[in-house]
Amino acid sequence: MTARPDASRNEAVIADLVRALGDKMVLAGAERPARNDSDWSTLGPQAPLAVVRPTTTEAVAAAMRICAAHGVPVVPQGGLTGLCGGARPLPGSVALSLERMTGIEAIDPASATMTVRAGTPLQVVQEAAEAAGFLVPLDLGARGSCAIGGNAATNAGGNRVIRYGMTREMILGLEVVLPGGDTITALNTMIKNNAGYDLKHLFIGSEGTLGIITRLVLRLFPKPACTMAALCALPDYESVVGLLTAARRGLGPMLSAFEVMWPDYWDVIAAMPGLRVPLAPxxxxYCLIEAQGTDETFDAPRFQAWLEAQAEAGLLSDAVLSRSVADVRAFWGVRDACSEFPHALGPHEPFDIGLPVAAMDAYVQACKAALAERLPGAFALFYGHVGDGNLHIVAGVKGAVPQPKDVIQEVVYGLVREFGGTVSAEHGIGLTKKPWLGHVRSEAEIALMRRLKAALDPDGVLNPGKVV
Incomplete structure (x- = not known):
C-alpha cells in the first residue's frame, strides 16, 4: 500500500529531528510519554507525532527549523498545568517540551535579578530567590508543577497581583525562539530601558503562538520580614467593597492579597474532611486579607489595629487574626481548598473571569439565577482574587454525564459580556475560550492580533489554532 503524503512527511520530520538532536531528545512511537498528550484542561488527550525534549536553546531552534521546513506544527509545553488547552497537542503536531531546560543561571543581588531557564518549576524559582534573601512574588496553587516559562507565556496572575502585578510586571528580559528557528536573546537586566520597542511584551501572554520562551530575567523583590493575615466574615457585599477600600488606604503597600469567597463556596469547604474552617457558615x-511588612515589631500591631478599626466601623461580622506563620498557611489552605473540588463536587466546569469589582456580587446573583433557570439542579460556587477584579466560578449539574458544558458557558460568558468583564482574567484563551473571545475583544482588536500572528509566523507552524 502506498503511504499517504502526510505519513511520509511525518516519518521524514521525525527522522530529521532524530538526526539533528539524537534519540534521547526525540521520543516517538512506544517511547512517547503519555503525559504530553494533554494539559489540565478538560479537552482530553491528543497524541502528537513525537515529543521533543531539548536541553538547550540551540536545540529548540534546530527543532523549530526542521518542523518549519516540513510544515509540521509545533506545540510548546511547560508544566502542562494550563486549564485552557493552550499546551494540548494538535493532530499531526510535534510537542516541544521544555521540561529538561531547568536551572537558575544567575542571581544578581546588585540589580536584584534572576536569570532562569524556562522549564524551571515556579517553586524552585521561589526557593532559590528566598535562599538569596529575595522574593519572587508570583504564586499559584500549581507552583510545584508549573514552569516559569509557561507562567510568562500565559501572563499568569495568582495570589498577589494586587501588590506586585501580573507576571508581565516581573519580567525584565527574555530569550525567545521564533517560529522559523531564529533566536532573539534580549536578557535585559535593567528596569529602565527605552531603546525601541519592548519586544518581550509580544511574547508574554501570547501562549506560545508567537515564539518559544527559553530563558527569562526576573525582577526580584525584598523578602518580607513578616506576613500577617486575617479571615473575615462580612454581612454583605457592600462591606466587602468597603473593606477593600479601607485596606488599600490603611495598609498601603503592605496589602499583598485580598481574596473573597461567597457562601456556597464556604459551605462546601466547611464539609471537607480534615480542613479546619475557623469561621461559621x-x-x-468571607474574605482573606494578607499583608507583608518589613518589621514585625511595628507592622504586626499596625495590621491588628487596622483590623480592629474595621470591626468597630461595622464592616465585619466576625474575624480571625493570624498569630503565626502556621496560621497564615492554614488560612491560605481554606482559600486553596478549591483544588479538592474535583473530588468534592465531581464533574464540573471551571471558569476564570474578570469583572469590575463593584459589579461582582450583582454578577454572582444574576449568574446563579440564570443557571438555576436554564439547568434545574445546577450548582455554582464563586471565589477569587477580588482585589484584582478576578472571579473564579465552579458550576455544574450533580450527576450529569456529560456536563451541559455549552449551556453553562453560554450563561457565564453571556453575562460577562453584559457586565463589561473579560472571559479570561489570568488563565489565557488557548482552545477552550477561543469561541468567546469576541465577547470581550472588538473585531478590530482580533484582526490586529491575527496580523501580528501572521507577521511573526506566516506559515502558521507555532501552536496554530490557539488564541486567535
Whole structure:
C-alpha cells in the first residue's frame, strides 16, 4: 500500500529531528510519554507525532527549523498545568517540551535579578530567590508543577497581583525562539530601558503562538520580614467593597492579597474532611486579607489595629487574626481548598473571569439565577482574587454525564459580556475560550492580533489554532 503524503512527511520530520538532536531528545512511537498528550484542561488527550525534549536553546531552534521546513506544527509545553488547552497537542503536531531546560543561571543581588531557564518549576524559582534573601512574588496553587516559562507565556496572575502585578510586571528580559528557528536573546537586566520597542511584551501572554520562551530575567523583590493575615466574615457585599477600600488606604503597600469567597463556596469547604474552617457558615461573604511588612515589631500591631478599626466601623461580622506563620498557611489552605473540588463536587466546569469589582456580587446573583433557570439542579460556587477584579466560578449539574458544558458557558460568558468583564482574567484563551473571545475583544482588536500572528509566523507552524 502506498503511504499517504502526510505519513511520509511525518516519518521524514521525525527522522530529521532524530538526526539533528539524537534519540534521547526525540521520543516517538512506544517511547512517547503519555503525559504530553494533554494539559489540565478538560479537552482530553491528543497524541502528537513525537515529543521533543531539548536541553538547550540551540536545540529548540534546530527543532523549530526542521518542523518549519516540513510544515509540521509545533506545540510548546511547560508544566502542562494550563486549564485552557493552550499546551494540548494538535493532530499531526510535534510537542516541544521544555521540561529538561531547568536551572537558575544567575542571581544578581546588585540589580536584584534572576536569570532562569524556562522549564524551571515556579517553586524552585521561589526557593532559590528566598535562599538569596529575595522574593519572587508570583504564586499559584500549581507552583510545584508549573514552569516559569509557561507562567510568562500565559501572563499568569495568582495570589498577589494586587501588590506586585501580573507576571508581565516581573519580567525584565527574555530569550525567545521564533517560529522559523531564529533566536532573539534580549536578557535585559535593567528596569529602565527605552531603546525601541519592548519586544518581550509580544511574547508574554501570547501562549506560545508567537515564539518559544527559553530563558527569562526576573525582577526580584525584598523578602518580607513578616506576613500577617486575617479571615473575615462580612454581612454583605457592600462591606466587602468597603473593606477593600479601607485596606488599600490603611495598609498601603503592605496589602499583598485580598481574596473573597461567597457562601456556597464556604459551605462546601466547611464539609471537607480534615480542613479546619475557623469561621461559621451563614455569612454573606468571607474574605482573606494578607499583608507583608518589613518589621514585625511595628507592622504586626499596625495590621491588628487596622483590623480592629474595621470591626468597630461595622464592616465585619466576625474575624480571625493570624498569630503565626502556621496560621497564615492554614488560612491560605481554606482559600486553596478549591483544588479538592474535583473530588468534592465531581464533574464540573471551571471558569476564570474578570469583572469590575463593584459589579461582582450583582454578577454572582444574576449568574446563579440564570443557571438555576436554564439547568434545574445546577450548582455554582464563586471565589477569587477580588482585589484584582478576578472571579473564579465552579458550576455544574450533580450527576450529569456529560456536563451541559455549552449551556453553562453560554450563561457565564453571556453575562460577562453584559457586565463589561473579560472571559479570561489570568488563565489565557488557548482552545477552550477561543469561541468567546469576541465577547470581550472588538473585531478590530482580533484582526490586529491575527496580523501580528501572521507577521511573526506566516506559515502558521507555532501552536496554530490557539488564541486567535
Amino acid at each position: 451563614g455569612h454573606a461573604a
